[in-house]
Amino acid sequence: MAAKFELYTDESGVHRFRLKASTGAVIITSDPYETQEQCLKSIESIRKAAPYAKVAEATAAAPA
Structure with a gap:
């Protein structure tokens, strides 16, 4: 089985x-x-962008 996107409506009624x-x-x-x-538009955006997405390590915020 390949990866898949599942659409659903949560308990508060949003998609x-x-x-x-x-x-x-x-x-x-x-x-x-x-x-x-x-x-669905968000899913399509991910599908288009993912092949070109870079991996970047997040840095911790400097202490105040």
């Missing part, structure tokens, strides 16, 4: 998606979207 690995493990859970169309 979300999760990306599941081929093992069934959840890799990503989205922010909430008001419409399913917005959710």
Whole structure:
């Protein structure tokens, strides 16, 4: 089984998606979207951007 995006409506009634690995493990859970169309647009954006996405290590914020 390949990885897959799952669309769902959460308990508060907003649309979300999760990306599941081929093992069934959840890799990503989205922010909430008001419409399913917005959710689908976000998935397409990820599909287009991911092949070019760089990996960068985050640095800790300097103490105040």
